Amino acid sequence: MPGKNPRKGSVPEGPNLDEIRGILDLLEERGIGEFELEKNGFRIRIKREPVHETVHHTAPVAQFETHHAKLPVEAAVSAHPVTPSAVAPGEPAAEPGASLHTIKSPIVGTFYASSSPDAPPFVKPGDVVQPGQVLCIIEAMKLMNEIEAEIAGEIARVFVENGQPVEYGQSLFAIIPA
């Protein structure tokens, strides 16, 4: 079929600073102590000392371990890590709170958070979604691609803003699997 493989030539994309920040916020918000995420051959592990009722502005003690797993990009999805506890993308989480499910854009286009400029967004952080529920629209050349939740869970993060251009494979949402 027409069109080249869009994955070809793309650079392995690890979690960016914003995503890490988002994860940190979330962990703090929910008092989660330990977190591990594997994405495109990158693995990130965060361990926090539990911080609860204290009101302060110092950052929680966080430990970062980011490895580049040195996997070919094409194989990154199926290739497998190192630790037995690691969870493959798309598989149900083996441990409670172990993994966030990321929804990515299947096309290059513009992200729309709602069906029309006046309408409320399809979803916002904290919303509980069901498989098949519409999360956003990616528009390219007036092709409206409704992006659906693949799994049930809670929207943890929205990585992009309404009207923002997105690339192929760019992360749109993080979902905490139900």
Next chain:
Amino acid sequence: MTHPPTDRRIDRLIHLLVEHATVVLPGPKIAAEIGASHSTVWNWIEKLRKLGVDIRGHHASGYQLRRLPDVLAPSLIRAELGDGEIGKKIIHYFLIDSTNTAAMELAAQGAPHGTVVIAEEQTSGRGRFGRAWYSEKSSGIYLSVLLRPDLQPSAAPILTLMAGLAAHHAVVAAARLVPDIRWPNDLLLNGKKLGGILTEMNAEMDRVHAVVLGIGINVNHTEMPPELRPVATSLRIEGRTAYSRIRLAAALLKQIEFFYHMLLREGSPVIAKRWAAASSFASGRRVRISSKNGDRFAQTVALEANGALRVRFDSGCEESLVSGEVVEIKPETRSQKPKSEKPE
């Protein structure tokens, strides 16, 4: 869905009247042929009359068509189609919220490639950004085509340009008027919008489940509502005559079939090439590009093989657009005509 699809027996009633247009058909005979009661036949005849179908007679005397009807009856459209897949199944509605919504629901229920939903009237015809599509009763063509292409989602956007190209050629074939195509797929006649296409896709990361092409063409509107008059037009307004919606709808389905197979066979470059040959927007056109960050002005440079529009901004930098609204800059908007000038 709030409105039911048209009873298939109405389609058969229309077909019967068309096939026996030279004779008076007795009411009881019609009733027996289509399997409806006498009073139902009478009700349906009245309904068709309200839609402008010219039927002579009454139940006691029998019925006869005075003129060929311009109701988008599936049997009448299919009679003009070949053996293709597009339009093999046509579902007709007298009234519907949106043909696209219905087609997307049918897609979710597993309806086959080529299924068409067509309506005489839409209550919430949709455009981009939640805009409404003005869908006057029995004046335009409002239809949706369900496609199940074996494409990567990332290669699917060219389908929208393919739809615009097909609609362009359908208008040329059925009305002998030559509309321009505004990127990516608006049809324009004399600078006003004649037709619009909204395409919806249901896909996974690496697989397209369904694409629905929603096409609206203004055909026999004698005038547009005042608020749309400066920007929209119909074939009848521009061509000063009425057109057969049946023939146009059939031409549209045939052109979609043709270009869809061309795309599958030869790939997107040939569609882009044909599109560029049919549109004044492919190169050298001065345009305004609206996006989230405001308006920018540019000149169009080329249509790329994947359907992206290459433009050169006034700043000198070039970009390939995959989304955003591109609007031509008309000379009239820069130098206003004196108001006292009389129309020709």
